[in-house]
Amino acid sequence: MIELFEHTFMQYALLGGLLISIAAGIIGTLVVIQRRVFIAGGIAHSAYGGVGIAYFLGASPILGALFFSLGAGLFMGFIERRSRQRVDTIIGVMWALGMAIGILFIDLTKGYVVDLMSFLFGSIVAISPFDIALIVFVDLFVVFLVAVLYKDILAYSFDPEFSELMDRKSKVLLYIMMVLMSLAVVVMIRLVGVILVIALLTIPASIAEQFVQKLKPLMIVSILLSVLFITVGLVLSYYLNVTAGALIVLIAGAFYLFSLLLRQVIKTRSA
Amino acid sequence: MNTSPLIAAENLTVQFNGIPVLSDVSFAVQKGDFFAIIGPNGGGKTVLLKTLLGFISPSSGSVRYDGTDLSARTVREMEIGYVPQSIHFDNRFPITAFEVVLMGRLRERTLGKRYRIDDRKIAQEVLDEVNINEETARKSFSSLSGGQRQRVLIARALASKPQILFLDEPTASVDPSSNEAINALFSKLNKAGKTLVLVTHDIGAISRYISKVGCLNRKLFFHDDSTVTPDMVKKAYGCDIDLVSHGVPHRVLDNSKHARHD
Structure with a gap:
């Protein structure tokens, strides 16, 4: 197992996985408690539109994804504020529209066959030093903002109306949340791909919330679970020679089912 | 005038x-x-x-x-205070009753500012007023009974020192004995000019x-x-x-x- 990490690509993959757990655990917890899983999915999928346009223009695909997901996230935040009723429909439309734009622009890009699979399912073993730097930047940004605004985020997530009645400025938290989600989603796409981002964002927090009832410990447990899933998934995928992102999510999913079972056992015992 | x-x-x-x-x-x-x-x-x-x-x-x-x-x-x-209906809250949200009451101090401690000792004192005082003890206040809001939740939300509104x-x-979901105490509390607030x-x-x-x-x-x-x-x-x-x-x-x-x- 030691010789496994003599490969530089595995070192990068593991380092990237550990670092991304920080943003994924914190933002994932917020996504789960705010019930914004569907919005996170919408942001992830509309990012593909940015990837397609970036290829077409010969620009960096990750930059394209960043612009698209930020735009989509802020727009969804705006829609959510405006009309509470049709938000899910609009998210669903953007979800599909983003993918469609991406596919069309990649078709139009001459002489360039992009590996769609790596975008859909991630390529953690292809992580570069640039990706690592980007993840570190996003981690620092997320940790800093969430630490500074912790009490406000907790209050706003619990009861946005009351928060706004007390402090009118607190409505910016919705947009801050959307920006943080978009950033986390973009760096996670590199790792597990667009399809599996939602799983890695929500499964650790969903497991943790069954056993932990305070926000800060919930974030920490989510980070640790994410580290566990990524590490185990990465190592196993090397030996089994399968896609790491998919295996990571499969392991996370298995743990989730196990946690539901465990929770049921605890409940019946204490009852 | x-x-x-x-x-x-x-x-x-x-x-x-x-x-x-x-x-x-x-x-x-x-x-x-x-x-x-x-x-x-x-x-x-x-x-x-x-x-x-x-x-x-x-x-x-x-x-x-x-x-x-x-x-x-x-x-x-x-200085407007508000007590919403307690049934609308997520049944699993990770927040303690005390943290809910502290939200009443958000008008003073706006975005990015931390709660101070004073805020915690005020939160404790209003929790006393609605008859929620320290042990209950440390519990998760979602684990409380309907009546306790309601009283915590009243305490939160009071913590904002509303006019x-x-x-x-x-x-709505408060037991009859607390109900009378809460009504008396409202009457007291009203008599104090609120x-x-x-x-x-x-x-x-x-x-x-x-x-x-x-x-x-x-x-x-x-x-x-x-x-x-x-x-x-x-x-x-x-x-x-x-x-x-x-x-x-x-x-x-x-x-x-x-x-x-x-």
């Missing part, structure tokens, strides 16, 4: 998808009033409160505080303390004292209800009319 009422609603109409939920609602609340709005479920009581608080914009009509429109900054900065307090069914606006479908025990009452069922049937006439109730509920058998003490009733009604 300022002659504008503290809160004035003028011809408020609120529509959802073209269906009127409130139509042409007007009333005035003076400083120090204890205004109760009764009415059937689905009659628009919560919508009216949310419109008064600015969470819902009316399709026509206006809400003024001290003569100034609700949208003005000065109104937003007024005007809006209450949405504040004693203005209270309360909506409820069960006027019951609170009726002794109120100074104004209106019946709401899309339209507001309102006149300027604390008397509920069978006529108002009939209009609001669309049928005759024997108020006495529903536990309303005789004092709130217009006895002469009620006698005729009998």
